[in-house]
Amino acid sequence: MDPDREQACAAISVPASLSPAVLGYEWARDSVGESGGAVYRLHGRSGVPDLFLKHGRGSVASDITDEMVRLRWLAKHVPAPAVEGFVATQDEAWLLMKALPGQTAYQLLEAHPDARVGIVDALAAFLRGLHAIPLSACPFTSDHAYRLAQARERIDAGLIDEHDFDDEREGWTAEQVWDAMQRLLPMQFDPVVTHGDFSLDNILLLGGDVIGCIDAGRVGVADRYQDLAILWRDLGQFDQALQDRLLVQYGIAGADAGKLQFHLLLDELF
Template sequence: MDVDRETACAAIPVPASMSDELAGYEWARNNVGESGGSVYRLFGRPGAPDLFLKHGKDAVADDVADEMLRLRWLARHLPVPAVRHFVSTPGEAWLLMTAVPGETAYQVLEASPTAQLTIVDALAAFLRQLHTIPVSECPFNSDHRYRLARARERIDAGLIDEDDFDEERKGWTAEQVWDEMQRLLPLTFDPVVTYGDFSLDNLLMIGGQVVGCIDAGRVGLADRYQDLAILWNCLGEFDPSLQERLLAQYGITDVDQRKLQFHLLLDELF
């Protein structure tokens, strides 16, 4: 168990219809990226595969339900966790999924400094594959108008963790982020099927190839820079040259800096 990424815990109460399926498992709570609810890894049941359980209450319960729908749709196109069981009650939801094998792209980059260029190439190839899914087949909208409306709701509800802003925006308020986004508009957007949170912690790799992705609650039609900006930002933690490599391998020769900055600002509010 990686104690930096998860913590052993007791089982949480689950609906009766899930009880038998979860009996005999040990539980660990995920410590990385829980914006979409509490996430638990279930492991150690003899002869049974590892599973993941996502749980949310109130508004987060709706997000868990949204992720269930997106996972079932996206499974036609990309390797994602399979939905094993979903239960929704008024104000609460539980989503049980299969575990995707592999290590996160963050772990792989950290452990393999001499292979970072080829790892980034694999990430870019996977992103290109995602963005070639026909937009006509995607029933979900995650465009800038939708995301801006959600961001405004989160600001007004006091849900923004301003202490978690990127270094470039340390000391900013959520309203300053909002105002800076408005300054960058209007922009001409190029809609594709996006993942919405295409970060290194959400991409699983084996043998230098991306074998799956997790945390699909934001999948939907949006500008391609929605995904590019988040991955670009993550790679900056390792080396700026990897950011350049990503854009080149993806196929961008003339970077739209306004779009890049807009989506980095937008991500601060989620």
């Protein structure tokens, strides 16, 4: 267990239909995700894989329901966690998933500096495959108009954590982020099937290859920079050369600075 990324905790109460599946596990709560709900890793049960449980109320419950639907669709096209159980009430939802093996890209980049180039190449290859899924196969939209409408609702509802903005926007307000996005529009968008939150914590590798992605709640058709920008930003924590490597291996000769900026601003509002 990485104490910087999860904390041991007591088991939470779950619906009766999920109780047999979670029996006998130790529990740890994720301290990295920012979904607004709670994410738990269930581990320590001999002979069976770990599980992940997402739980939330209100609007978060709706988000968890959306993720369940998208996850089941995504798993038909790329490796993704199997849904082991799902329960939703009028105001609450629980999503139980089988953990994928391996480690997150963040964990591997941090632990194995000498392997970073190969890890980035694997991430780029996986992303090319995801973006090659035919648009006609995807029933979900996550394009800029849809996301901007969501962002505006979140700003108006006071849901933005302005203290969690990236360093270059420290001290900004949500309205300043919104205004900065508007100044970048209009732009020419290039739609593909996107993951929507393609961060280093949401991609798992084993034996040098990406074996799947998690946190599928934003899956949908959007500009390819929706995924590229988040991954590009995360790689900057390690080395700018890795950012450049990502774009080259993905197949982009030069980054579109406006699209990178737009999608990083947009991500601040979620």
